[in-house]
Amino acid sequence: MTLQEFKDVWKRAAEKIAARENDYSALDAAAGGDGDHGEAIVAATRALAAAEGSDFKSLLEDMVSHLESDVSGSTSSLYGTLFEGMADAVDAGKVELSAPEIADLFAAGLEELGFATKAKVGDKTFMDALIPAVEALKAHAAEGEAAMFAAAAAAAKAGSDATAQMQAKFGRAKNLGERSIGPIDAGSASNADIWGCFAAG
Secondary structure (H helix, E strand, C coil), rough: CHHHHHHHHHHHHHHHHCHHHHHHHHHHHCCCCCCCCHHHHHHHHHHHHHHHCCHHHHHHHHHHHHHHHHHCCCCHHHHHHHHHHHHCCCCCCCCEEEHHHHHHHHHHHHHHCCCCCCCCCCCCCCCHHHHHHHHHHHHHHHHHHHHHHHHHHHHHHHHHHHHCCCCCCCCCHHHHHHHHHHCCCCCHHHHHHHHHHHHCC
8 A cells, every 4th residue: 555545545534424424423322422423533534634744654643643733532532542553653764555564553553542442342432343443454464455455344344333232331322321222333333434445445
């Protein structure tokens, strides 16, 4: 994946997320959240799409800066931590990454994210999509970029869909207890859509 291809994915993601803003907010409200996830993830992906850089390291660092300066809230904070871990893991000067290098990059971001949130698969958060996606990247990296991203997108979608049967354990939604069961978690839904953009190439 070239640097430009990576940038283009985030531009497509920002457009796709914006088109589904109301869907995410409706899911958020239905599960007992603030009902503002649509607005939050639209702002976050637009900030990511606006970032610039001459190599992967500088681009990822600028993504973090945009999230910190342009957006507020838990969504941007969590994505900021993810990209901070990714920026720390890539060498300066890299303008193209192999499939295994991309998998390692996201794995490093996920590891960093583990210091910011204790949410795991089964807790009805965006981690239900992100963790399976990153695991799929690692498992399928040897098959090449297209197969790897297809597997990640499928894993994220399956993980997100599974949250409908889960009881929320984080955020406002956890106050509903069993009443949070039913709707898909909004954060996982938007994350799965982002992985879909990677798979679409």
